[in-house]
Amino acid sequence: MTQQPFSRPGAVDLSGLTRPSPAGPPAGGPRSGAAPTGAAESGSAAGSASYALDVSEENFQSLLDASVTAPVVLVFYSPTRAPESVGMAEDAATAAGEYDGRFLAGLIDIDASPTIAQAMQIPQVPLLLVILDGRPAAQPIPGMLTLDELRTLFNQLAQGLTAQGITGRHQPLSAAVPDAEDGEAPVDPRYAAAQQALEADDIDGAVAEYQRLVDANPADVEAAAGLAMAKVLQRTQGVDDAAARAAAEAAPDDVEAQTLVADLDLLGGQVDDAFTRLVELVRRTTGDERNRSREHLIGLFAAVGNDDPRVLRGRQALASALF
Numbered sequence: 001m002t003q004q005p006f007s008r009p010g011a012v013d014l015s016g017l018t019r020p021s022p023a024g025p026p027a028g029g030p031r032s033g034a035a036p037t038g039a040a041e042s043g044s045a046a047g048s049a050s051y052a053l054d055v056s057e058e059n060f061q062s063l064l065d066a067s068v069t070a071p072v073v074l075v076f077y078s079p080t081r082a083p084e085s086v087g088m089a090e091d092a093a094t095a096a097g098e099y100d101g102r103f104l105a106g107l108i109d110i111d112a113s114p115t116i117a118q119a120m121q122i123p124q125v126p127l128l129l130v131i132l133d134g135r136p137a138a139q140p141i142p143g144m145l146t147l148d149e150l151r152t153l154f155n156q157l158a159q160g161l162t163a164q165g166i167t168g169r170h171q172p173l174s175a176a177v178p179d180a181e182d183g184e185a186p187v188d189p190r191y192a193a194a195q196q197a198l199e200a201d202d203i204d205g206a207v208a209e210y211q212r213l214v215d216a217n218p219a220d221v222e223a224a225a226g227l228a229m230a231k232v233l234q235r236t237q238g239v240d241d242a243a244a245r246a247a248a249e250a251a252p253d254d255v256e257a258q259t260l261v262a263d264l265d266l267l268g269g270q271v272d273d274a275f276t277r278l279v280e281l282v283r284r285t286t287g288d289e290r291n292r293s294r295e296h297l298i299g300l301f302a303a304v305g306n307d308d309p310r311v312l313r314g315r316q317a318l319a320s321a322l323f
Helices: 060-066 084-097 114-119 147-163 189-199 203-216 221-236 241-250 255-267 271-284 287-304 309-322
Strands: 052-054 072-077 104-109 127-132
Touching: 052 084, 060 072, 060 104, 060 309, 072 084, 084 104, 084 147, 189 203, 189 221, 203 221, 221 255, 221 287, 241 255, 255 271, 255 287, 271 287, 271 309, 287 309
Parallel strands: 052 104, 072 104
Antiparallel strands: 072 127
8 A cells, every 4th residue: 555644734734653662462362352342243343332333335435534523543454354453453442542532443344344445545454544534644554553563653642733733533332212202312411501592593592502512512513503504694694695795796706795695594494605706715815815615615614514415515625626
């Protein structure tokens, strides 16, 4: 595999991330630390770890999308080709769980999901690969790693993130329990105040409530999405649609004019138009103006939801505009 270290403006530079020096018991020997509860019983490498999941073709794209928030550590293993690699996957789940959402471990059984291994050009197992913003963030690390070595590796990664001000966190992978009577998930009381403010047309109050939730837990994607949409509503309060569009047409490179019309398009249901407008603005601008345009677009992505296919297309278009 001839992957080059990933480095671009705005992303953490992990090109110095290296395989830790040998530590702890040798590969194949007793591992330090326990595997996640339930792993042995279920045959699943992820088990019940809060920040690890078993990856399939169905959820792989969602996992890559999650790397926009914080790094995803992919661990490729094979119960048939390298039985000991199952233990490494379990240990990676354990190590990821010790960092309270700084990392999400994606455990990929290449026997069960050969398409992913082929697409990623995985030459051997076990193999560990760090993904950030949907792309490899460092050279892949092949071979067995003990739990102590994995902890050292995760610590290197955490230090690199902190040094560059990247503090995003993943949410724990625990689904809400559906209501027994109607099959719907119960309303989370954390969002009640913000929702009530929106119902009362108190947009500023809703922004404040969602901001409070995001400040308390940056990994709360529901609160982040609510905050992003509330800010769109806040920015467009009292705006004359026709006047805003005329101003944008007269000044195609004016960031404020273009982002305002993008907000209006989003609220009007013209999501693709909003994204396209800002992608093209990113393509035409440079420096601070380009960064402001990109950040505004990312905010609109959050408002729509990272799993929305229009957002996935928008992210691909943004990547093309940036590179």
